[in-house]
Amino acid sequence: DVKVTQSxxxxxxxxxxxxxxxxVQDMDHENMFWYRQDPGLGLRLIYFSYDVxxxxxxxxxxxxxxxxEKKERFSLIxxxxxxxQTSMYLCASSLTGEGHNEQFFGPGTRLTxx
Amino acid sequence: xxxxxxxxxxDSYEGQExxxxxxxxxxxxxxxxxxxxxxPSQGPRFIIQGYKTKVTNEVASLFIPADRKSSTLSxxxxxxxxxxVYYCLVGAWEDTPLVFGKGTRLSxxx
Numbered sequence: 001d002v003k004v005t006q007s008x009x010x011x012x013x014x015x016x017x018x019x020x021x022x023x024v025q026d027m028d029h030e031n032m033f034w035y036r037q038d039p040g041l042g043l044r045l046i047y048f049s050y051d052v053x054x055x056x057x058x059x060x061x062x063x064x065x066x067x068x069e070k071k072e073r074f075s076l077i078x079x080x081x082x083x084x085q086t087s088m089y090l091c092a093s094s095l096t097g098e099g100h101n102e103q104f105f106g107p108g109t110r111l112t113x114x
Numbered sequence: 115x116x117x118x119x120x121x122x123x124x125d126s127y128e129g130q131e132x133x134x135x136x137x138x139x140x141x142x143x144x145x146x147x148x149x150x151x152x153x154p155s156q157g158p159r160f161i162i163q164g165y166k167t168k169v170t171n172e173v174a175s176l177f178i179p180a181d182r183k184s185s186t187l188s189x190x191x192x193x194x195x196x197x198x199v200y201y202c203l204v205g206a207w208e209d210t211p212l213v214f215g216k217g218t219r220l221s222x223x224x
Contacts, residue, residue: 004157031210042216043158043201050210058211090157094210101207102148105157 003027004106006091012112019078021109023091032074033092033103034058034066043090049074050096081113118202123219132189134218136202139183144206147178147185152199152217161200162187189220197222 007022023032033048035058045058047066055066063085067075074093078085088110092103119137126132138147146165150158151173162169164176164185175188189196201217 033211035214040216043214045211045213048211092157096210097207101205101210101212102160102163103150103158103211105159108155108157 004091004093004104006089006106006109008109009107010110010112012114013078013081014114015082017078017081017113019081019111019113021076021078021089021091021111023074023076023093023106024072025074025093025104026072027093027095027104028071029093029104030071030096031094032068033094034064034074034076035090035092036060036087037090037108038087046076081111083113085111086113087111118204118213118215120200120202120215120218122216123221125221125223126192127223128193129191132192132196132220132222134187134189134200134202134220135184136187137184138202138204141182141204142206145182145204145209146207147176147182148203148205148212149174149176149187150201150203150214152201154198158199158201158214192220192222194222194224196220 004025034046035043049068065077091106094103148163151161152158162176169176177186199217203212205212
């Protein structure tokens, strides 16, 4: 059973703080993704990675960076948190290959920036 | 990637069959149609995928007409626990990642 875990379910940070959101998957998936979800806006892709040390910008990368030093771990970094980054953050992973683009999601981290 | 259009919200009573239609006029030959379900405070989860005609599993059925320009997710005899957001995604297996969009919010009423 595929499992994607995120380091925190709820997080409260102050404006200007550096924030790390961690995601770990246990099924040896090549691809990992970070989304944010806001009411009325659906899921928006921030960054994704298709291999260790590789990253690609999604639709809304501004204000975020990512790190993938190990295959199973994908970190989202908010260099200087701002109130407009208050959101639900969802991590996902998927395999590469024919018939394998199903994404498996973690439970999400609800981040509040004060 | 083909653009999809689906209703923003739907309401249904318990025990009814619910059909959610997704339009994807620009679907390409290699594209599959995939539906995800997202319960409140959880991440989305895959429920069904198809290429043409009809696909059925323990959760839902997916109907795809011959021209493949639309698809319909059918949920038989819904219960309160089917209240969720349902996303229609279109793309080929090598398209990573697919675009989720805003989905259809289904509310099931007792």
